[in-house]
Amino acid sequence: xxxxxxxxxxxxxxxxxxxxxxxxxxxxxxxxxxxxxNLLESIxxxxxxxxxxxASDRDLIRWGAPEMRVAAGVDGRLGRFTLELExxxxxxxxxxxQARLNGLKVERLSQLLGNLLVVVFTPxxxxxxxxxxxxxxxxxxxxxxxxxxxxxxxxxxxxRALAQRNSVLRAWQASGSAAEPPPLAAWDQELAETxxxxxxxxxxxxxxxxxxxxxxxxxxxxxxxxxxxxxxxSLGGKRNCLANDExxxxxxxxxxxxxxxxxxxxxxxxxxxxxxxxxxRRGTTLVGPHRDDLALWLDRRDARIYASQGQQRTxxxxxxxxxxxxFQQVAGEFPVLLLDDVxxxxxxxxxxxxxxxxxxxxxxxxxxxxxxxxxxxxxxxSFEYEVQDGKVTRRG
Amino acid sequence: xxxxxxxxxxxxxxxxxPGVGPKTAQRLAYHxxxxxxxxxxxxxxxxxxxxxxxxxxxxxxxxTDVDPCxxxxxxxxxxxxxxxxxxxxxVMAIEGTREYHGLYHVLHGALSPLQGIGPENLRIKELxxxxxxxxxQEVIVATNPTVEGEATGLxxxxxxxxxxxxxxxxxxxxxxxxxxxxxxxxxxxQALVGRKEIS
Ligand SMILES: Nc1ncnc2c1ncn2[C@@H]1O[C@H](COP(=O)(O)OP(=O)(O)O)[C@@H](O)[C@H]1O
Ligand SMILES: [Mg+2]
Ligand SMILES: [Zn+2]
Numbered sequence: 001x002x003x004x005x006x007x008x009x010x011x012x013x014x015x016x017x018x019x020x021x022x023x024x025x026x027x028x029x030x031x032x033x034x035x036x037x038n039l040l041e042s043i044x045x046x047x048x049x050x051x052x053x054x055a056s057d058r059d060l061i062r063w064g065a066p067e068m069r070v071a072a073g074v075d076g077r078l079g080r081f082t083l084e085l086e087x088x089x090x091x092x093x094x095x096x097x098q099a100r101l102n103g104l105k106v107e108r109l110s111q112l113l114g115n116l117l118v119v120v121f122t123p124x125x126x127x128x129x130x131x132x133x134x135x136x137x138x139x140x141x142x143x144x145x146x147x148x149x150x151x152x153x154x155x156x157x158x159x160r161a162l163a164q165r166n167s168v169l170r171a172w173q174a175s176g177s178a179a180e181p182p183p184l185a186a187w188d189q190e191l192a193e194t195x196x197x198x199x200x201x202x203x204x205x206x207x208x209x210x211x212x213x214x215x216x217x218x219x220x221x222x223x224x225x226x227x228x229x230x231x232x233x234s235l236g237g238k239r240n241c242l243a244n245d246e247x248x249x250x251x252x253x254x255x256x257x258x259x260x261x262x263x264x265x266x267x268x269x270x271x272x273x274x275x276x277x278x279x280x281r282r283g284t285t286l287v288g289p290h291r292d293d294l295a296l297w298l299d300r301r302d303a304r305i306y307a308s309q310g311q312q313r314t315x316x317x318x319x320x321x322x323x324x325x326x327f328q329q330v331a332g333e334f335p336v337l338l339l340d341d342v343x344x345x346x347x348x349x350x351x352x353x354x355x356x357x358x359x360x361x362x363x364x365x366x367x368x369x370x371x372x373x374x375x376x377x378x379x380x381x382s383f384e385y386e387v388q389d390g391k392v393t394r395r396g
Numbered sequence: 397x398x399x400x401x402x403x404x405x406x407x408x409x410x411x412x413x414p415g416v417g418p419k420t421a422q423r424l425a426y427h428x429x430x431x432x433x434x435x436x437x438x439x440x441x442x443x444x445x446x447x448x449x450x451x452x453x454x455x456x457x458x459x460t461d462v463d464p465c466x467x468x469x470x471x472x473x474x475x476x477x478x479x480x481x482x483x484x485x486x487v488m489a490i491e492g493t494r495e496y497h498g499l500y501h502v503l504h505g506a507l508s509p510l511q512g513i514g515p516e517n518l519r520i521k522e523l524x525x526x527x528x529x530x531x532x533q534e535v536i537v538a539t540n541p542t543v544e545g546e547a548t549g550l551x552x553x554x555x556x557x558x559x560x561x562x563x564x565x566x567x568x569x570x571x572x573x574x575x576x577x578x579x580x581x582x583x584x585x586q587a588l589v590g591r592k593e594i595s
Binding site for chain 1: 509544
């Protein structure tokens with residue numbers, strides 16, 4: 001799929017922007033702090049309903065303005081559609097956030113997701129390998145909320161149930177009483193049902209990503225090392241890892257490693273039951289998908305611990321390329337790919353390999369501070385844009 | 397801007413309403429000022445009467461102008477089925493289907509520990525007392541399909557089941573995360589007919 005138009009009003013440092021777009025690679029060039037990342041952020045905002053930076057919606061409104069709007073026309077597999085997301089904040093009136101799909105207001109923001117598909121790659125993603133588990137979980141979650149409506153609703157419900165349950169546990173911890181608060185069991189059930197859906201969704205995704213990531217990595221690293229992916233589930237301890245040669249996930253087989261939601265709900269519930277005393281002591285929920293991790297091995301060594309700088313780069317790039325292919329397989333079309341400032345982090349060899357791998361992708365946005373000598377050769381036929389102080393001009 | 401006191405006061409009161417900011421409050425106040433006198437009086441009377449005459453039914457806790465409410469008083473209704481809902485507006489929604497002929501019990505909320513709402517803040521004690529004193533054979537849990545509604549429903553089911561009373565919930569098919577009040581009547585009617593045992 002590709003964006004055919006992008007329209008911004010008071011988004012970050014863009015007072016007003018109307019940009020016609022087309023399939024192909026878009027090089028977004030400009031000096032620092034001109035609005036290159038902001039432009040990519042606006043596209044991701046339409047796809048995900050939130051910023052990919054650590055930013056609240058209010059940070060996205062141009063300073064001094066009361067509201068902002070992002071809109072796009074998208075050409076997808078099923079034809080043209082339009083998306084619009086509007087956010088306003090006024091003192092005394094609070095915030096409103098409204099999305100429109102084909103001009104019609106959607107009742108819930110989650111209905112926006114899954115229409116425009118994006119994969120984002122920022123310099124921060126180079127932390128994917130050695131960063132905390134949360135950043136690898138976020139990668140899986142960001143994929144799955146876009147591709148899977150069931151996952152999307154389970155994800156929101158899980159977060160909610162987790163917050164509610166933790167609040168019960170904190171009160172229990174503070175009370176000093178040994179007697180279990182009666183409603184705890186009700187929250188267990190809701191947590192386990194939605195959590196089991198998340199684990200099943202992630203296992204299915206990892207089972208597919210394993211192959212794609214290994215292929216992408218072989219192409220980038222010249223086949224010298226083997227990348228393997230796994231899923232480390234906090235339910236049932238290390239026993240329930242998903243590794244390439246050792247698949248003993250909840251009794252599943254390598255061909256169908258994903259257990260069903262019902263049996264996993266039972267596993268989750270009994271695990272919660274066993275952990276009661278410890279959870280009471282700690283005042284928080286100790287097992288569940290919010291504690292899981294995506295495992296990464298290079299030649300059977302844990303890349304999360306041992307990978308060198310260079311290996312981390314290759315692995316994180318391979319993960320992103322695998323993601324793009326995964327979207328294509330599941331959705332039947334390529335996502336829009338947003339690459340922020342990543343070229344400066346990659347040597348020429350990896351840049352060329354990246355350009356080759358991205359050849360078939362329908363639409364790519366790539367930011368860079370300068371058009372380095374080799375860039376045009378690496379990205380032949382790309383469109384060049386210059387960003388300066390919230391204005392975008394097409395070059396050449 | 398300095399408004400005459402009665403104007404400022406009305407605007408302040410309107411501004412307290414949900415979804416009404418200062419601008420809207422100002423617009424509404426001007427609108428009320430320009431209304432024919434009788435119309436403004438009718439609005440004021442309606443508000444006063446609402447608070448004087450509407451109260452909660454002492455049996456089912458639905459909104460009513462007579463106590464017990466008209467549904468509780470209606471002896472033609474099934475006296476052995478009880479439908480548990482979160483809010484009075486859910487009673488209206490279910491009545492709209494004309495599929496249900498039993499009694500109701502309104503909880504006035506759902507469990508939400510984050511907001512400090514526990515079982516003691518809902519009409520749950522009153523529900524259990526009714527189950528002891530009335531010939532109820534089936535409790536239909538019709539809390540909203542939100543995370544909080546589901547947990548509340550489960551909590552109630554766990555309390556009711558040991559009493560040997562059949563416990564059912566509305567069939568799925570309700571949009572997840574939706575409120576009952578927004579569900580169209582056809583879907584709701586279907587959900588009622590296809591209700592399931594809570595295991
Ligand atoms: N809410 C906002 N309103 C106005 N300007 C903003 C806002 N948020 C960020 N900016 C400005 O945007 C610029 C940074 O844009 P960014 O896209 O991150 O730069 P780069 O081109 O280096 O990627 C800075 O000049 C910053 O002051
Ligand atoms: Mg930038
Ligand atoms: Zn009544």
